[in-house]
Amino acid sequence: MILRLESNLHSMPHSKKKQRLHKDAAVATDDGGGDNSTSAIDRLGTDMFAHIFGFLPSKDIMRARLNNKMRLAAKKTIVPDADFRVYNEAKYNCMAAMTSALPGLQHISLRSLGCFRHIKYNDGEDPDVQEAVRTANWATLDIEIILSFRRLHSLEIWNAPMNGSYSFLFNYPLLKILRIRALDYLSKPKWDLGMLSGVPLLKELHLHDNEFLNGNINSLRVLKGTIEKVYISNCRRVQGNFMDLADFPRLKELDLGLTDVTGDIRQVGEQDFLALETLILPNGVYGAQGYEFQNISDAADVAKAVYSIKKQRPALLIRDWYAYLSKNSVDWYEGVDSDDERTPLFICLVEAGSRLGYRWESESGHSCEVIWLDPDPELERESSDSEEYIEQLHHIESRVFFRGFFQPPTEEEYNLQCKTR
Template identity: 55%
Template sequence: MPRLQKKQKLEGNVAALTDEAAGDDSLTSALDILGTDELAHIFGFLPPNDIMRARLNKKMRDAAKTTIVPPVEFIVDSVDKYNSAAAMASAMPNLQQISFSELDSRHKYIDGEDPDEHTARFTTNWITHDIEIISNFRMLRSLNIETEHFLNGRYPFLFNFPLLNKLSITKSWDLKWDLEELARLPVLKELHLEWNPQLTGNINSLRALKDILEKVEIIDCKKVEGSFMDLADFPHLTKLDLRDTDITGGIREIGERDFPVLKSLSLPKDVYGGYGQEFLSVSDAHDTISVLYSFRKRRFSSLLKDWSGKLSEDSPDWYDADRRAVYNPAPMYVLFVEAGSRVGYRWETAHDVPTVCEVNWLDPEPHRYSSDYEQYIEELEEINEQVDIYRGYTQPPTEDECKRLLAEFMVDLS
């Protein structure tokens, strides 16, 4: 029987089992026919809330306890959702995916070991809840935590899930832990850590997961240190993002055999080729971009696709064209541009809709009979249409030129 028809038949059985007429003879007959294992298999096609509602008797409750719950995210973002999660911890322990977010006003999770004293005093009269209920979900594959001040201190049990594939911890200001604890997650493939000021450790700790990690994002975790080259021999690592950390190294250290399958790379701005790198002159930017471009050509073309840099305010070339404006209208940022397979770079402003300079093309124009020529022409026209104020400029104009161009543009608008 095709899988889709089988799934529809199973879901039809569940619909019958959970019908409002729970006392009908037909329901009793169906329950007598189906065993616990069969019910657990049927429940495996339902989201968590529906499984909980389908627990009508002891047989169904026993089935729910053995059901491998589909990887549908259950988000704990209120006291009601917490109470549901607490019930699931005993009734449905094979949950595979869960997220913990903020609770209701003046509610928090019980403080862990070594809590931040200021936060503990501020929240001392809040109603507390025990997040250790999560320990009962031994089949957990995906865990997401975004709790701001609702977790305070150390919670070692958060890293005791032998089947966890994905871990995301963001905006957890008072959660204290070290990268070494990740060694207790032996099959972790994807790691996303962002805005965790209490996170410590050396990135070398990830070597315990060398043969399994595929994506590593550690962003704005300023106490994380070490050399990113310690991950250079990870055979399955496709994405590495280390922005706003204390990681050292630089693009020029990467050899031909390093990071063999890496497709996306973002390094801290203070290292050579890092995301947001600041330049002391416009010419410095050109030299760095030439190195990055060469690196891209040798590896995956998308490797540094999202890279950008900017002119340092300490540069003699930097200026603020209009100090009254919310944003500097001068093109002080530089980034890659693509049209088809052709790569270049341009200077632009920091606005959501930037004002841009002309493109400095690094590749020759593709041949008119090449496979992507039509795509190139279409994207090139779109890029050229974006240029208005700084038409004819391939790098930031001088301060006097910029002010003149802005004044002329304003006159044209009026």
């Protein structure tokens, strides 16, 4: 009966739905009647309707609200995981209608409202003054209506035309996913990581290209028990030490690229970041990918630390790790001439099968000898693993240009090596 009713609600035109409801109501007897005289629809309660509506897209639920019972059921409905996107005035008006008709909406995405339309959301607290003056005569939409959706599980703010601080947007006790990007020139929201205390169940945090995002990643500790993914990239005002997140038991993905976060990769211990599968750190972290060493002698300890992290967490994706010697280092030189690309002043990880090591190489791939940190695997020659390892090892050895050198040669040794090749 439920499946048949759902099909009818989904497929019948409005007029036919109303006719059917009126007809069923007329058939009902004064004494309540039996199954044969009582409408199947009338026998369903609001909770059952709410359950049925939960299988429909939001637009179909809005169309199915044919009487008071169905309207009440829609208000109680937990709307499916469909993403409702607001990208123009019409969509905004739909969202406004849903605030009372469908407050159980769980996923909302506030997007750009269109270029050159002179439409914006109302300014928040402490707005950028010049932007506020420039847009003073624009049509303004009330962003606070979003507070009606108290069951939100996912909120995305993607280049929405906003200006100032909107702390109320971080007051969702059931929120699981938060995505904010403010790369568009019309988007000037001010955020602070301390606002995350209002979303205690958050699992995923995605903050990208936020010029006005401030705060210390230590503020994420309020999410220690729930957070699984943290992506804070190109947010230059975000500070802190990445090790403040080391004891998060569920943290699988951590990307802090292009932030002002610091730390030391050598401090990562065996019991730190136990669930981690992805790690991207800014070059302000000592030994992070892209880090600039001041001395050649500093690199070995860092490479060994990265190796240790990788070995303790085989699923961790750091195979593309590299660092290089700073041009301000006393060890740095240009080689034969400034156009020479063979100076091996980059250090990177090397893999052959399950065997890990590191080596110095140039931008063009001219490398020193590999410093293996794993022993040569004792595999049978006939096994496919052994064949793959030998093939990879042969490829690695074929790129060695500076034979006998396990770290960059001096400038004199380099010039001599190049002349003899």
